[in-house]
Amino acid sequence: GAVVSQHPSWVICKSGTSVKIECRSLDFQATTMFWYRQFPKQSLMLMATSNEGSKATYEQGVEKDKFLINHASLTLSTLTVTSAHPEDSSFYICSARDPWQGAGNTIYFGEGSWLTVV
């Protein structure tokens, strides 16, 4: 199946600093990528939908100025957590839609990134 790579897998940062997480589709062009947040023992909560070359669409309750999303190319989307605080500590995971698989609805996930803000 298609491969989506996410980096870094683990990151620890100090409160008040910014952290960037990258999501890459390695063998297909992803016109759309998704960013999720997952708290322990909970489901995946969609934060935003990232479309190549345009602004991301944020879900209700997600601060777009805090979670900056950039989708500059068909294979790369980035999530920047700005002025991170301990409550931002979570598992962040991206996914990408392969437009050529499964009538265009097949979603592949990155490995996820554990963010700890101290």
Next chain:
Amino acid sequence: GENVEQHPSTLSVQEGDSAVIKCTYSDSASNYFPWYKQELGKRPQLIIDIRSNVGEKKDQRIAVTLNKTAKHFSLHITETQPEDSAVYFCAASPLGYQKVTFGTGTKLQVIP
């Protein structure tokens, strides 16, 4: 928007028994229903999916059924094995649209 409910939240079965996880959805426009398996600290992995033009799909020990009229779909795992232990998520998405809504997850424990 779409709302996906999933039951049960936890499920324990003896090795070799069957496990069934059920989901309901609210948006009649949804017509793509994937199931994901997530092991602790790892990414969700697609295990099977079904589209609305199909009522049932099977892949070895895993099967999914869909009832569009009732807006519910189910995952069936037969002859369960300890390595099936994980959290399973159902999801729903309208074809042609991009947003996938996940259920709340079911923690499956297969007891050896």
